[in-house]
Amino acid sequence: MSESQQGQVGEELVRLASADNFRDVAGDGHPTTDGGRVRRGVLFRSNELQLTDADAHTLRDLGITAVYDLRGDHEVEAHPDVPVPGATWRHLPVGGIPMDRVAALQTGEESLAAMLDVYRGFVDHPGARAAFGALLTAMATTDGPQLFHCTAGKDRTGWTAAVVLALAGVPDDVVLEDYLLTNTFSTATREKYLALIAEHLGPEKVAVYEAVMVADEAYLRTAWDAVAAAYGDLRTYVVDGLGVSPADLDALIARLRD
Template sequence: MSTHEREPADQHLGEELVRLASADNFRDLAGSGEGHPTADGGRVRRGVLFRSNELQLTDADAHALGSLGITAVYDLRGDHEVEAHPDVPVPGAAWHHVPVGGIPMDEVSGLSSREAALAAMHGVYRAFVEHPAARASFGELLTRMAGTDGAQLFHCTAGKDRTGWAAAVLLGLLGVPDDVVLEDYLLTNTFSTATREKYLALIAEHLGPDKVAVYEAVMVADEAYLRTARAAVEASYGDLRTYVVDGLGVGPSDLERLLARLRA
């Protein structure tokens, strides 16, 4: 398997988690090493949930994912995204389409300034909390995860917004400190550097250098975006648990079952 940058072996899994060459934002929700710390002195369990960008996998990487015991893949992309770049199947895993709206493509193509791009991104993150369809999809995602055995993987296109918000919610519910949740969210900018630079170079070539700053705002994970979604949670629900139970419709027993699986 073609790889770069290996993470430390997890003593509980007894195997090394290998960074995928063909899905650069694939990683364990729990982080590396012993897993993200929680406020009660525990850790997030590794090998339970994985997150990624779209699964445009080589055969070797698809089989590497299969070797992790992944039984379910949840694709958060819209219909047009799935049609343009269908996931490569992961051996042994059932594929589930749980679409969450991102930035509409016609809106992306019409962005005229960095300010417009930033406004669009903040609107996307507010919609994760305020839009009924987005809440229904995130609720379905967490409920399915709670009722499914084995390791599971969720992803969108870049693995940064829809996937990033779902990951931040789960880590927050587990009691991972806010600064660690933010650091984990921002890792997308590190892991996806090569991909982002490639597309920004194409933008500079075809649309002009002045458009790079406009579209860069759409291609990065930004602390301000995450703050917007958290502020929307606080305004409408008060806290993450109420957002998940009342806003997303996840049953309390389902939520507890999922969180228990994620606690080391």
């Protein structure tokens, strides 16, 4: 499939029936601060790939060559990805909220604090930095369209997409708007899980867990602030913090820019 054909398929693909937070990282071709656009059909993002046969073959038709799974071991074991025909699968685990901490949450404030810790960890935790560095390096050096995902496609995936778009020169307000789209795309899934929480844990627990199930500007801002505090700027975070070579970083940016 040629690049132009891949782009045409990407233009037509709006949603996957079995992965509601699947989308092109470039959106409809996000603008950059120098008047350019982010190239569509290069990188895709998603929640977990519990795919129907039809959706798996839709990804095949997009030309996906690699799938990067950012979930932890227990998440992968519980819900293994459905294979995408023609794509290699690679596991690059990044930790989220520890399950014992999730179980212990009692208030919305505790949930908010836990989420802020997760986003600081994307920058501060050595294991997270190693996984994100391996991911960016792989995306820079692997041919063809590629897809990365976690469970909800919200936090680990959302941070990766935000970093990629910022590196490509997308303005901060557009990066934030793209990040928050998860709240629109995943409305049905979020409402389903909150209903289960109300049923099994009690209606009063809905307010406790709402913060865990949304993308929030405060979360993304916490990670950006951690980058600024530890590294000064995004490029230094990617090169020094994530261990991505300057050449690979430049190659990734070049792939993303029209």
